[in-house]
Amino acid sequence: xxxxxxxxxxxxxxxxxxxxxxxxxxxxxxxxxxxxxxxxxxxxxxxxxxxxxxxxxxxxxxxxxxxxxxxxxxxxxxxxxxxxxxxxxxxxxxxxxxxxxxxxxxxxxxxxxxxxxxxxxxxxxxxxxxxxxxxxxxxxxxxxxxxxxxxxxxxxxxxxxxxxxxxxxxxxxxxxxxxxxxxxxxxxxxxxxxxxxxxxxxxxxxxxxxxxxxxxxxxxxxxxxxxxxxxxxxxxxxxxxxxxxxxxxxxxxxxxxxxxxxxxxxxxxxxxxxxxxxxxxxxxxxxxxxxxxxxxxxxxxxxxxxxxxxxxxxxxxxxxxxxxxxxxxxxxxxxxxxxxxxxxxxxxxxxxxxxxxxxxxxxxxxxxxxxxxxxxxxxxxxxxxxxxxxxxxxxxxxxxxxxxxxxxxxxxxxxxxxxxxxxxxxxxxxxxxxxxxxxxxxxxxxxxxxxxxxxxxxxxxxxxxxx
Numbered sequence: 001x002x003x004x005x006x007x008x009x010x011x012x013x014x015x016x017x018x019x020x021x022x023x024x025x026x027x028x029x030x031x032x033x034x035x036x037x038x039x040x041x042x043x044x045x046x047x048x049x050x051x052x053x054x055x056x057x058x059x060x061x062x063x064x065x066x067x068x069x070x071x072x073x074x075x076x077x078x079x080x081x082x083x084x085x086x087x088x089x090x091x092x093x094x095x096x097x098x099x100x101x102x103x104x105x106x107x108x109x110x111x112x113x114x115x116x117x118x119x120x121x122x123x124x125x126x127x128x129x130x131x132x133x134x135x136x137x138x139x140x141x142x143x144x145x146x147x148x149x150x151x152x153x154x155x156x157x158x159x160x161x162x163x164x165x166x167x168x169x170x171x172x173x174x175x176x177x178x179x180x181x182x183x184x185x186x187x188x189x190x191x192x193x194x195x196x197x198x199x200x201x202x203x204x205x206x207x208x209x210x211x212x213x214x215x216x217x218x219x220x221x222x223x224x225x226x227x228x229x230x231x232x233x234x235x236x237x238x239x240x241x242x243x244x245x246x247x248x249x250x251x252x253x254x255x256x257x258x259x260x261x262x263x264x265x266x267x268x269x270x271x272x273x274x275x276x277x278x279x280x281x282x283x284x285x286x287x288x289x290x291x292x293x294x295x296x297x298x299x300x301x302x303x304x305x306x307x308x309x310x311x312x313x314x315x316x317x318x319x320x321x322x323x324x325x326x327x328x329x330x331x332x333x334x335x336x337x338x339x340x341x342x343x344x345x346x347x348x349x350x351x352x353x354x355x356x357x358x359x360x361x362x363x364x365x366x367x368x369x370x371x372x373x374x375x376x377x378x379x380x381x382x383x384x385x386x387x388x389x390x391x392x393x394x395x396x397x398x399x400x401x402x403x404x405x406x407x408x409x410x411x412x413x414x415x416x417x418x419x420x421x422x423x424x425x426x427x428x429x430x431x432x433x434x435x436x437x438x439x440x441x442x443x444x445x446x447x448x449x450x451x452x453x454x455x456x457x458x459x460x461x462x463x464x465x466x467x
Contacts (some may be wrong), residue, residue, distance in 0.1 A: 002032050019200045021346065021347055022204055022214075023050065024054065024346050025043070025045065025053060025195060025346055025347075026057075026345055027138065028339075028342055028343065029041065029043060029057055029339065030057065030342075032342070033057060033058055034330070034336075035444070036333065036334055036335060036445075037222060037225075037227070037333075038329050038330075038331045038334045038352055039058050039059050039062050039070060039220055039227065039330055039331055040056065040057065040058040040059045040060045040062075040068035040217060040329065040330045041056065041058055041327065041328065041329040041330070042055070042056040042057070042068050042069065042070055042072050042074070042147055042249045042327075042341075043055065043056075043057070043249060043325075043326065043327050043339075043343070044070065044249035044250070044252060044256075044324075044325075044331075045323070045324070045326075045343060045347070046253060046256050046323065046324040046325075047321075047323060047347075048322045049257045049260055050262065051253050052347075054059070054070040054094065054249055054250060054253060055069065055070050056068030056070060060072040060215070060216075060217040060330065061217065062218065062220070062227065063218070068151045068217065068330075069197045069215070070248065070249050070250045071203070071215050071248050072215050072217050072252055073203055073214075073215050073216045073246045073247070073248055074217050074246070074247055074248070074311050074313060074329070075207060075219060075238075075244070075245070075246060075308050075309055075311040075313075076243050076246065076306050076308070076311075076313055077305070077306025077307045077311055077312065077313050078169070078242065078243040078304065078305065078306040078307065078308070079243065079247075079304050079305060079306035079313040079314065079315055080241075080242075080243040080244065080245040080247075080289055080306065081162070081241075081242065081243055081290040081304065082289075082290035082304055082315075083191055083195060083245065083290075084172055084175050084176060084179075084187065084241040084275075084290065085123055085175075085273060085289035085290035085291075086195060086264065086265045086269070086273070086290070087187060087190055087191055087194065087195065088119065088175055088178075088179065088289075089265040089266070089269035089272070089273065089289065090194060090264075090265050091182060092119075092269070093197050093265065093266050093268075093269060096182050096183065097119060097178075097182055098119070098389060099118065099119050099120040099123075099272075099362075099464075100118045100119070100120055101118060102114070102115060102116070102143065103117050103118065103119060103122065103174065103178060106116075106178050106181045106182060107149060107174070107178070107181075109150050109153040110152075110153040111150075112153075113156065113157055114129075114153065116160065117129070117161045117162040118161070119175075119322060120170075120277075121161045122171040122172070122174055122175050122178075123163060123171070123175065123289040123290070124212060124277035124285075124287060125165055125166060125167050125168045125171060125277075125287060126161065126163075126164065126165050126166075126277055126279060126285075127151055127157075127161050127168065127171050128157040128159040128160060128161050128163070128166070129155075129158070129168055129170045129171055129174065130155040130156065130157065130158050131168060131169060131170050131171065131208060132148060132151055132152050132155075132169070133168045133169065138234075138385075139231075139233045139234065139237060140232070140233065140234050141234055142234045142235060142236045142237075143234070143236055143237070144195040144236070145176070145180060145236075146177075147264065148173055148177070149177050150242070152170050152174060155406055159278075161280075162279055162280035163279065163281075164279070164392065164394075165277065165279065165285040165287060165392075166394070168415055169242040169243070170242075171242075172240075172243070172290075173240045173241060175187075175241050176240055176241025176242070177241075179365065181380070186239075187241050188205065188206035188216075188239065188245075190191040191204075191206075191245075192205060196251075198264070199254045199255060199258050200294075201251035201252075201254050201255065202251065203215070203246065203247070203248045203250070203251050204245060204246060204247050204251045205245065205246050206238075206239050206244060206245060206246070206249070207238035207244045207245065207246055208238070209235060210235065210404075211392050212247065215248070216246070217311075217330045217337055218230070218310070218331055219309050219311045219330050219331075219332070220310050220331050220332070221310050221331070221332040221333065222331070222333050223414070229311030230309045230311075230332070231309070231310075233309065235269070235334050237410065238309075243306055243308055244308070247313070247328065248328075249326050249328055252326045252328075253324075253326070256315070256317070256324040256326070259317070260324075261315045263442070272288070272289065272290060273288045273289035273291060274293060274302055275288055275293075276288065276425075279427075281388075281428070283388050283425075283427045283428030284425055284427070284428065285426075285427060286424075286426065290304065291303065294342060294450075294463055295419055295422055295424055295434060296316075296353060297350060297351055297353070297354075297417050297434070298352050298418065298419050298422070299320050299348075299350060299351060299422075299462070300318070300319050300320060300422060301316055301317070301318055301323075302316075302317040302318075302319070303315060303317065303337075303340075307332065307337065309333065310330060310332050311328070311329065311331075311332070312328075312329045312331065312332065312334040312335075312336040313328050313329070313336060314326070314327045314328075314332075314336040314339070314340040314343060315340070316337075316340045316341060318344055321347070321348045321351075323345045323347060323348060325340040325341075325344050326340070327339050327340045327445055330466065335445065335465070335466045335467050337465045338353065338355055338448070338465060338466065338467035341353035341355075341465075342355075342356055353440065353466075354414040354415075354436035354438065354448040354449075354450060355414075355438055355446075355448040355467035357414040357415055357436065360413055360415040361415075362415070362416065363416045363418075363433070363435075364413065364416060364435070364458050365416065365433070365435045365451065365453060365457060366384075367384060368411075368413070369413070369435065369437040369449060369451055369467070370405050370409070370437070370438075370439070371402055372384065372399040372427070372451065373402075373405045373449070374401075374405040375403040376393070376398070376459075376462075377398050377402040377405060378397075378402075380398070382456065383459070384458055384459060385458055385459040385460070386427065386429045386454065386458050386459070386460045388429060388460075389426075389427055389429075389459060389460055392427055392461075401462070404439045404449060404464070408441075408443070409439045409440065409441065409446070410439075410440040410441075410446075411437055411438065411439055412437060412438045412440065413437050414436035414437055414438055415427045415435070415436055416434065416435040416436070417433070417434045418432065418433060419431060419433070419434050420432050424452075425460075426461035427460055427461055429451065429454050429458075429460035430455075431460055432453060432454060432455040433452075433453040433457070434450050434451070434452055435450070436448065436449065436450050436451075437449050437451075438467075445466065446466070447462050447464045447465070447467070448464055448465055448466075449462060449463075449464040450463050450464065
C-alpha cells in the first residue's frame with residue numbers, strides 16, 4: 001500500500017509546484033502589462049514537452065473588448081525568420097541548393113555586387129546587403145518580389161561579405177525570393193505544406209489583411225502615452241520572408257516540441273542553425289540561422305524576438321533546464337524579451353535576468369560598466385577592449401553606447417557570472433566573465449547591459465535588451 005501511494009504523492013507535489021509557479025508567473029505578467037501599458041498578451045511555457053502554461057491576458061482587441069487567449073493570432077515580426085531558415089535548410093537536405101552557393105546563381109540582378117554572397121551569409125546576417133527599408137522606401141507601395149530584389153541589388157554593400165555581422169531584414173527578404181526561384185513556389189505555401197501542416201500548426205500562415213482570420217488580434221502603438229492602432233503598410237510587404245507570419249502560442253508549442261526532438265528541420269540542420277556564425281577572419285558571433293545564441297546568466301539560451309506593425313514577439317529556449325518560453329503581445333513598445341527572460345528566471349532561479357536582479361555580491365569588473373561604455377564611445381582606441389571588438393565597432397554601436405552612458409541615465413550593477421563552462425566566445429575571444437548592469441531612464445524602463453570579458457578583463461563584446 002505504501003509503495004502504491006508514492007507516485008500519487010509525487011504527482012500531487014508536482015501539481016502543487018506547477019500551481020505555485022503559474023501563480024507567480026501570472027502576477028509577474030500582470031504587473032509587467034500594467035507597467036508597460038500592454039493591451040493584450042499571450043504566453044506559453046513548456047518544461048520539456050509538457051505545457052506548464054498556455055493562456056492569454058488582457059485584450060486581443062481593445063475596441064471590441066475581445067479577451068486574449070492561447071488561440072489569439074499575432075503577427076510574428078522577425079521571430080518568423082527561424083521558419084524561413086528552417087525551410088532553406090530543408091531544401092539543402094533535399095539537395096535543391098547548398099549553403100555555400102553564391103546567390104548570384106539565382107539572382108542575376110545582383111551579379112555586379114553579390115558574387116561573394118552565399119546562402120549561408122544571408123542566413124547569418126553577414127552578407128553586407130543594405131537594408132531595403134531606408135529613407136527612399138515607400139511602405140504604402142505594393143512592390144512585387146522581383147522589384148524588391150532589384151531594389152536591394154541596386155544598392156552597394158555595407159561591407160564585404162563575411163567581414164562583419166549586421167542584422168539585415170533584406171537578407172531574409174532575399175531568402176524568400178530565393179526559395180521561390182529554386183522551387184517555383186511562394187515560400188508561404190511551402191511553409192504551409194512542409195512545416196505548419198505536418199506539425200498541426202493550424203493557425204500559422206502568411207499575413208493577409210484581406211482574408212477572414214478567426215481570433216486575429218489588433219496591433220497597437222503608443223503615441224504620447226495614448227493607445228493608437230498600428231500603421232498601415234502595403235499588403236505585399238506583409239508577405240515577405242523576413243517576418244510576415246501569423247502565430248498563436250498554441251501553435252508555437254507544437255513547434256517547440258518538434259525542436260525538442262529535432263523533428264524539423266533535421267538534427268544536423270538544427271546543429272548548424274544553433275552554431276555561432278564564423279566570420280572571414282575565423283572569429284565567431286553569437287547568431288546562427290534565425291536564432292540568437294547568447295547566454296542568460298551562466299546558462300545557454302537560444303532565442304529570437306520580433307517587432308512589426310504593432311506587435312512584439314519572443315521565443316526563448318533553455319537547453320539545460322529544458323524550458324521554452326513564448327510571449328506574443330499586441331503593442332509596438334512592449335518589451336517581450338524581458339518578460340520571457342523574467343518568466344524563465346521565476347522557474348529557474350539561476351536564470352534570473354539582469355533587469356530583475358535586486359542584490360549583488362562578489363566579483364566586479366575593474367572599470368564600472370557605464371565608464372567602460374563611455375570610454376568606448378569617446379576614445380575606443382584607449383578603451384580596455386579586445387582588438388577584434390575594436391574593429392567590430394560601428395557608428396551605430398558607438399551611438400548606442402553613448403546614449404546608454406548619458407548623464408540622465410541611472411545605473412545599477414547587477415553582478416558577474418563566470419561562464420567558462422559554456423565554452424562561449426565573442427568575436428574570437430574566449431569569454432570568462434559576463435557582467436551585468438541596468439541603465440534606467442528617468443521616465444521608466446531602460447536597458448539591461450551585459451559585457452563579456454576575457455580572463456584578463458578586456459571587454460570582448462557588449463549586448464543588451466530593453467525592459
